[in-house]
Amino acid sequence: DTAVSQTPKYLVTQMGNDKSIKCEQNLGHDTMYWYKQDSKKFLKIMFSYNNKELIINETVPNRFSPKSPDKAHLNLHINSLELGDSAVYFCASSRGTANSPLHFGNGTRLTVT
Amino acid sequence: GDSVTQMEGPVTLSEEAFLTINCTYTATGYPSLFWYVQYPGEGLQLLLKATKADDKGSNKGFEATYRKETTSFHLEKGSVQVSDSAVYFCALTLNSGYSTLTFGKGTMLLVSP
Numbered sequence: 001d002t003a004v005s006q007t008p009k010y011l012v013t014q015m016g017n018d019k020s021i022k023c024e025q026n027l028g029h030d031t032m033y034w035y036k037q038d039s040k041k042f043l044k045i046m047f048s049y050n051n052k053e054l055i056i057n058e059t060v061p062n063r064f065s066p067k068s069p070d071k072a073h074l075n076l077h078i079n080s081l082e083l084g085d086s087a088v089y090f091c092a093s094s095r096g097t098a099n100s101p102l103h104f105g106n107g108t109r110l111t112v113t
Numbered sequence: 114g115d116s117v118t119q120m121e122g123p124v125t126l127s128e129e130a131f132l133t134i135n136c137t138y139t140a141t142g143y144p145s146l147f148w149y150v151q152y153p154g155e156g157l158q159l160l161l162k163a164t165k166a167d168d169k170g171s172n173k174g175f176e177a178t179y180r181k182e183t184t185s186f187h188l189e190k191g192s193v194q195v196s197d198s199a200v201y202f203c204a205l206t207l208n209s210g211y212s213t214l215t216f217g218k219g220t221m222l223l224v225s226p
Contacts, residue, residue: 004156033213041151041200041219048213056213090156098207099145099164102214104156 003027006091006105013081014113021076021108023091029103031055031096032074034066037088037107046089049074050096081112115140117203119217126193126224134188134220136177136203144205146170146179146186147214151200160188160201193224 004025013019025032033056034046048056049068063079074091088107094100120135138144145164149157161170166181175190186203203217 041221043157043202043216043219045213045215092157099162101147101159101162102157104158106154106156 004091004093004103004105006089006108008108009106010109010111012111012113015081015083017081018077018079019081019110020078021089021091021110023074023076023105025072025091025093025103027093027103029093029095030071031094031100032068032071033092033094033102034074034076035090035092035104037090039087043090047074047076078110081110083112086110086112115144115205115207115215117205117215117217119201119203119220122200122219122221124220124222126222128195128224128226129192130224132188132190132193132197132222134201134203134222136186136188136217138184138186138203138205140184140205140207142207143181144207146177147204147206148175148177148186148188149202149204149216151202151219153199157202193222195224195226198222198224 031050033048047066052068065077068074091105092102094102116139147162148160150160151157161172163170163179169178177188200219202219204214
């Protein structure tokens, strides 16, 4: 019944590794997002997809590559992980129209050692 | 660019105290305004929203009024409970295009018995 689900919940890995985070929504929304939350709780948009098309790509290193196989899924792949990538990554979805609230997953806490 | 400014926390209150968390915004055009709440270890949940000037959003005893003249959207609750302890985020989205949220930095609320 979970509306927006992310896996894994926790991810601990070493510098230089490549990892992926998966996200799925069952709300029938057209738009999905990735947000990054740093240690001070600040939230910043990374990417947004609408119907599998990339519509927002903020200033994010190209080591981060989102992929949307269909409009219910938005995965995030990260290459050559760095210490500074440690954060909580949130997936979200919305109907995509103006004023539509976002529905968030519970986050993936990534720790790079 | 668009931005949201919230009062810094933590805000520490005793149970049944009155709560105000200040939020002001800067936006090109007329945004919709939101309050989200993040409980420990969870994702963000929509608490309330207002889409035009003078609208009042309310939910679970929380209220906020969209004040265009002061560009503010302060969150209030008459009597807080321990279970209200969480991080509160003020956010905006523009009323055109895709609904990407711009968040404030969050305000932690700690309520003691």
